[in-house]
Amino acid sequence: xxxxxxxxxxxxxxxxxxxxxxxxxxxxxxxxxxxxxxxxxxxxxxxxxxxxxxxxxxxxxxxxxxxxxxxxxxxxxxxxxxxxxxxxxxxxxxxxxxxxxxxxxxxxxxxxxxxxxxxxxxxxxxxxxxxxxxxxxxxxxxxxxxxxxxxxxxxxxxxxxxxxxxxxxxxxxxxxxxxxxxxxxxxxxxxxxxxxxxxxxxxxxxxxxxxxxxxxxxxxxxxxxxxxxxxxxxxxxxxxxxxxxxxxxxxxxxxxxxxxxxxxxxxxxxxxxxxxxxxxxxxxxxxxxxxxxxxxxxxxxxxxxxxxxxxxxxxxxxxxxxxxxxxxxxxxxxxxxxxxxxxxxxxxxxxxxxxxxxxxx
Ligand code: AHR
Numbered sequence: 001x002x003x004x005x006x007x008x009x010x011x012x013x014x015x016x017x018x019x020x021x022x023x024x025x026x027x028x029x030x031x032x033x034x035x036x037x038x039x040x041x042x043x044x045x046x047x048x049x050x051x052x053x054x055x056x057x058x059x060x061x062x063x064x065x066x067x068x069x070x071x072x073x074x075x076x077x078x079x080x081x082x083x084x085x086x087x088x089x090x091x092x093x094x095x096x097x098x099x100x101x102x103x104x105x106x107x108x109x110x111x112x113x114x115x116x117x118x119x120x121x122x123x124x125x126x127x128x129x130x131x132x133x134x135x136x137x138x139x140x141x142x143x144x145x146x147x148x149x150x151x152x153x154x155x156x157x158x159x160x161x162x163x164x165x166x167x168x169x170x171x172x173x174x175x176x177x178x179x180x181x182x183x184x185x186x187x188x189x190x191x192x193x194x195x196x197x198x199x200x201x202x203x204x205x206x207x208x209x210x211x212x213x214x215x216x217x218x219x220x221x222x223x224x225x226x227x228x229x230x231x232x233x234x235x236x237x238x239x240x241x242x243x244x245x246x247x248x249x250x251x252x253x254x255x256x257x258x259x260x261x262x263x264x265x266x267x268x269x270x271x272x273x274x275x276x277x278x279x280x281x282x283x284x285x286x287x288x289x290x291x292x293x294x295x296x297x298x299x300x301x302x303x304x305x306x307x308x309x310x311x312x313x314x315x316x317x318x319x320x321x322x323x324x325x326x327x328x329x330x331x332x333x334x335x336x337x338x339x340x341x342x343x344x345x346x347x348x349x350x351x352x353x354x355x356x357x358x359x360x361x
Contacts, residue, residue, distance in 0.1 A: 063325040063336055070328045071102040077125030078106060079135035081162070082113040084208070084241045085269040086297035090361035091136070091161065091317035098320030104327075113208065113240070115139055119146050126153050132327050136161035136176075139210035147171060156330045160319045162212040168338055172330050175322045175340040179213045182313045183220020185346050186264060186292045189311045190231070191224060193290065200261050203253045204236035205246050205274060207266035213315075214238070217266045217294060234260065239270040246270025250277035265293045268300030268312065275308050286310055296347055298359050304352040312352065314344040317361060 076099070080092055092110075099106035107130060111118035115138045125133045126149055133155055137143060140163060147170035150157050159174040168174075194200045204221075207214030225231045234257045239245030246265060253260060254277055265271035271293035278285040285291055285308040293300055296314040303309045322340055329336040347355060 063322060063340060064329040064332075064334050066102060066321075066325050066328040067332055068102060070332045071104050071324060073103060073105055074132070074327065074331060075105045075107065075128070075130045076327055077121070077128070077130040077133045078108050079118045079121040079125070079133070080108065080110045081118070081136050081138050082110055084113060085243075085267055085295070086299055086361070087267060087269075087295045087315065087317045088241075090297060091319060094318050094320040094361075095160075095323060096320075098324050102324055102328075104324065111138055113138060115142060119143075122146050122150065126150055126155060129153070130155060131331060132156050132158065134158040134160055134323055134327070137164050137212070138162075138208065140165050140212045140215060141210065144170070158323060158326050158330065160323050161317075164212075173326050173336050173338055173340060175319055175326060175342070177213075177315050177342045177344060179216030179315075180220040180223070182213075182294050182315060182344070183217035183222075184224050185220075185313045186217070186294060186311070187221040187224035189292055189313075189346070190262060190264070191228070193310065194230070194262070197230065197261070200231045201234050201257065201259050202231060202262040202264060203234050203250075203257065203260055205239040205249055205263060205265040205270040206236060207238065207241045207270075209238050209240075211241075213241075213294075214266055221264060239265070239273065241267050241269060243269040243273040243276075246273025247277050248273070250274040251280075254278065254281045254283075260289050263289060263291045265291065267315075268293045268295040268297050268303075268309075271309055272299055272303060275303060296352075296359075297361055298356070301347065301352045301356050301359055304347060304349055305356055307349060310349070312347045314346060316342050316344055 078095060081088060083089060096106065096108065107125060109121040111121065118135065118138055122133055122135060123146060133150055137159065143164045143166045147157060147166050151170055157171040159171050161176045163174055235253050237249045239249045246269060250273060263274050265274055271291050274291060275285040278289050283289055290310045292311045293309055294313045294315050296312045300309060300312055304312050326336050
């Protein structure tokens, strides 16, 4: 059974890799890390998978290819988180462009970071009787009632990017990154980078409180370094995934702690804000204070290439193709995997410099 699950999930991962490679225009770093990422996807199932991941394997296989006839003129409601980051902008562009490619009638709303607005959008989609609802949940909890409503109305739901804590029977699939793995990759880099240090004083710029990426990236970090007494967390506070938020919180940290060695920012935007604060405080980002972030959007990669960020864990926003494959499958009554994990790599300075010319977002 375990062998079958590994094989099936690896197949899903390989399919996702093909899409990621298309999306990234042959991005070298993504390609070079593909094998590791593929096995990482399989590993997460082997090592105590979530219910959704097990379901992915049990559902049997990969996302089907898009049937253009199914998607043409299909009405799909997409409730986006907001416009907090470069990642979000790239995700929105990719979903809109992919919808246009397939002739989908995309009803797009943005919640501007408010769960109540997102719930209200989903309710409107239900009233309109759209063919399918997709959304990237602002936070992880509080979705049961609206998901029950969609189910009662017979409207299938697809989650992209972020998870919810609702019963998996309330949605068809969840397509997105393994955020715990991302946190583990960031911490693994930090462990190696500070291998010779006696003590590491770190601060954390957290993502939006209660969101899956903020929760899981913290968990992933703790999985690797939580019991290492050498790493001391001086302070940890939300910057809400925004550049401004990261800058303001970092200014506060710098004013209170003169001895910061490391910033763990849950996304590039907050890392970029931290760079501004560090420079304004007369210190050199990347040298006096090391920075590790998640995302690998172009602005983050430029800062990494310039040596101001030290390491980035990739989180791909290019989820449009997989979303519409899932929609095509669901709308033509096909079985689809309950969990699709995005294939992602990591970048150091040299890899960022090499990848930048082809970076699409
Ligand atoms: O959910 C994905 C996260 O949300 C990205 O890492 C962050 O940049 C965005 O705001």
